[in-house]
Amino acid sequence: MxxxxxxxxxxxxxxxxxxxxxxxxxxxxxxxxxxxxxxxxxxxxxxxxxxxxxxxxxxxxxxxxxxxxxxxxxxxxxxxxxxxxxxxxxxxxxxxxxxxxxxxxxxxxxxxxxxxxxxxxxxxxxxxxxxxxxxxxxxxxxxxxxxxxxxxxxxxxxxxxxxxxxxxxxxxxxxxxxxxxxxxxxxxxxxxxxxxxxxxxxxxxxxxxxxxxxxxxxxxxxxxxxxxxxxxxxxxxxxxxxxxxxxxxxxxxxxxxxxxxxxxxxxxxxxxxxxxxxxxxxxxxxxxxxxxxxxxxxxxxxxxxxxxxxxxxxAPPSSRPPRPRMTPPAATGRLVADVHFGHPDTLPQQASVDLPPGARLAVTGASGVGKTTLLMTLAGLLPPIRGEVTLNGTALADFDETELHRTVSFFAEDAHIFATTVRDNLLVARGDCTDDELIEALEAVGLGGWLSGLPDGLSTVLVGGAQAVSAGQRRRLLLARAVLSPARIVLLDEPTEHLPATDADVVLRDILKTPGLFGSQKTVVVATHQLPTDIHCAELAVTGVVAAA
Known part of the structure; x- marks a missing residue:
């Protein structure tokens, strides 16, 4: 320049x-x-x-x-x-x-x-x-x-x-x-x-x-x-x-x-x-x-x-006026991907996904093999190395990005907990929620007892953000955000990490069963280290083995 x-x-x-x-x-x-x-x-x-x-x-x-x-x-x-x-x-x-x-x-x-x-x-x-x-x-x-x-x-x-x-x-x-x-x-x-x-x-x-x-x-x-x-x-x-x-x-x-x-x-x-x-x-x-x-x-x-x-x-400036983009479908769409995914400085992996409305998919594998990268690719946050991800037959890149992320949402395992009230930490997912909806979501993810013990309930300030809650409470709080989200395709990254094994299995079952936490209309994809044998849903194993060039 x-x-x-x-x-x-x-x-x-x-x-x-x-x-x-x-x-x-x-x-x-x-x-x-x-x-x-x-x-x-x-x-x-x-x-x-x-x-x-x-x-x-x-x-x-x-x-x-x-x-x-x-x-x-x-x-x-x-x-x-x-x-x-x-x-x-x-x-x-x-x-x-x-x-x-x-x-x-x-x-x-x-x-x-x-x-x-x-x-x-x-x-x-x-x-x-x-x-x-x-x-x-x-x-x-x-x-x-x-x-x-x-x-x-x-x-x-x-x-x-x-x-x-x-x-x-x-x-x-x-x-x-x-x-x-x-x-x-x-x-x-x-x-x-x-x-x-x-x-x-x-x-x-x-x-x-x-x-x-x-x-x-x-x-x-x-x-x-x-x-x-x-x-x-x-x-x-x-x-x-x-x-x-x-x-x-x-x-x-x-x-x-x-x-x-x-x-x-x-x-x-x-x-x-x-x-x-x-x-x-x-x-x-x-x-x-x-x-x-x-x-x-x-x-x-x-x-x-x-x-x-x-x-x-x-944050580069926009060099040209944004071209018109499509609005994602109002109803839950079919998410299909046949991609090579990864970062530019790594060799790509290959994955094929076909998720009809209301489907459940568990993406399993050890830490560092690429589960998060795959979820971010499915959410349109990372472009695929080759291939494309489509929603009802339309490539994600053709949709308006802001509207797309309201339809297909990725929830990171290390998402930020703000040093503000419990209410405000939940409203970042959907700003028009009532207090009753917030309380219902917290109870659904197992934080009802925690909420009742707070001095000011939803108005309690989490001083220090994530430092004000335990690792397990943080995961449940982030999961409550996902429950409240208007997104119709929900991609969850390690939602049960840091929970006791018995609690993790219970929460994972509630996420992956239908209707469960997310109802029968939403499509849910979960990245996890291991899927319990008594949970029956589609599974995609990510091994970290790179695709052939």
Missing amino acids: RKSDYARQAIDLLRPRLPRVLAAIALGVLSLGSALALAGVSAWLITRAAQMPPVLHLSVAVVLVRTFAISRGVLHYCERLATHDTALRAASTARAQIYHRLANGPAAMVVRLHSGELVSRVGADVDALSDVLVRAVVPIGVAAVLALAAVGVVGAISPAAATVLALCMITAGVIAPWLSGKAAAKQEKVASQHHSERDTAAMLALEHAAELRVAGVLPEVIAESQRRQRDWGDALDAAAKPAAIAEALPTAAVAVSVLGAVLAGITMAPTVAPTTLAVLMLLPLSAFEATTALPAATVQLTRSRIALRRLLDL
């Missing part, structure tokens, strides 16, 4: 308000302009005072020195307020944009990512993108204005000194940042990857601490997260080294510009006033203050561009 395309996409996500950005740049220019004016007036005052004039001749300069010294700090504070306000508003807008795209776009990209990766992208990457306003756009704008002003003022005194100053400003403000950004690009990509892997390991430890502790591998998972944190820090340090070298160039440029001003002053000494020479000597020292932030600004541009690329991979 071209840089202009990145800029357009960044503006589309952040949608910064131009007046606010210009106000921040203006305040920054006034702040550093005060520093530039302070240097010039101070040089004049020191030199003029050495000539022992009447005190009244110096009074205006003294007041100006105080004014510029105070206004510099005040204006810098105002510029920070304006810049951070703009950046925070832009970050909020960008997150809203990402959420909107995720809610209305294809689900295939999201479902392939671990929750830690999603947190990294929607959290850290959006922050890195919005930082471009604070650490790049505003500093670059301020530096450009101040550089032109400084060269213009020096040029009015000595064109030769102005030429040297301009060349040094180009070195400090263009060449050094370019070297810094170019050298940091590769290391930043590595650092970003380590950052994502660290978040993934941390989220794994947080979300599955109990299971990992029982399995005896929690310390290893925590150690992996710590190792990723160290790798992340090392990668950031490596990225900072070339930036540090580039930041040394502005210091050298300051020295050269001062020497140029000294040489110009020596040649002009017989023809100009001493106060003018003093101004010529001191101005270059303040002129470079605006360029010191530019190497870091270029590094931030690199970081923000990488963050933007990751966000666009997660």
Whole structure:
């Protein structure tokens, strides 16, 4: 993607308000302009005072020195307020944009990512993108204005000194940042990857601490997260080294510009006033203050561009108007699939499924063989490698995606439990349910006693989300969502995991029998490790054996 395309996409996500950005740049220019004016007036005052004039001749300069010294700090504070306000508003807008795209776009990209990766992208990457306003756009704008002003003022005194100053400003403000950004690009990509892997390991430890502790591998998972944190820090340090070298160039440029001003002053000494020479000597020292932030600004541009690329991979913008899609049938349809399924980086497996309305199917197999992937393919969340999934003879890809997921719904085993009321956690499945319907669903999945023991019933807040319930209660709560769902084809991933064996068999029987939990009209597909022998329904064994290419 071209840089202009990145800029357009960044503006589309952040949608910064131009007046606010210009106000921040203006305040920054006034702040550093005060520093530039302070240097010039101070040089004049020191030199003029050495000539022992009447005190009244110096009074205006003294007041100006105080004014510029105070206004510099005040204006810098105002510029920070304006810049951070703009950046925070832009970050909020960008997150809203990402959420909107995720809610209305294809689900295939999201479902392939671990929750830690999603947190990294929607959290850290959006922050890195919005930082471009604070650490790049505003500093670059301020530096450009101040550089032109400084060269213009020096040029009015000595064109030769102005030429040297301009060349040094180009070195400090263009060449050094370019070297810094170019050298940091590769290391930043590595650092970003380590950052994502660290978040993934941390989220794994947080979300599955109990299971990992029982399995005896929690310390290893925590150690992996710590190792990723160290790798992340090392990668950031490596990225900072070339930036540090580039930041040394502005210091050298300051020295050269001062020497140029000294040489110009020596040649002009017989023809100009001493106060003018003093101004010529001191101005270059303040002129470079605006360029010191530019190497870091270029590094931030690199970081923000990488963050933007990751966000666009997660939630790409719609490049064309959506074509008209069909609405799924009102009644339960026949779901048929003859597909090779899997992820792009794995060899595909093959499966054939034919589910008439009201059918029951158990997808069995060991952990990691592809049961979840098959269910997500049947739900239209993952595209098949080859073949197609059809509903009443129409490919799932031809249906409106939002409407399709109300008809064919996949319920993940690790679906999120929100830190809100029990009622709200159930209403995510269907928002128009009455309290009686919610209570009936909870009783149907075996949570009636649990509900009656809650202090506020359905209004009880589950503080900490999933941490407020046991693993078994969480599965039953997720199952209650599926019961309440309006979907006519329900795909359940490991709904009885973490339940006692006897309870798991009872729940599984109730799910797979007709009418059972889901009635006789809904089609139900369940992924489970093992099907009890006394449950009689169609079974599809997934073995993990890949299909022939």
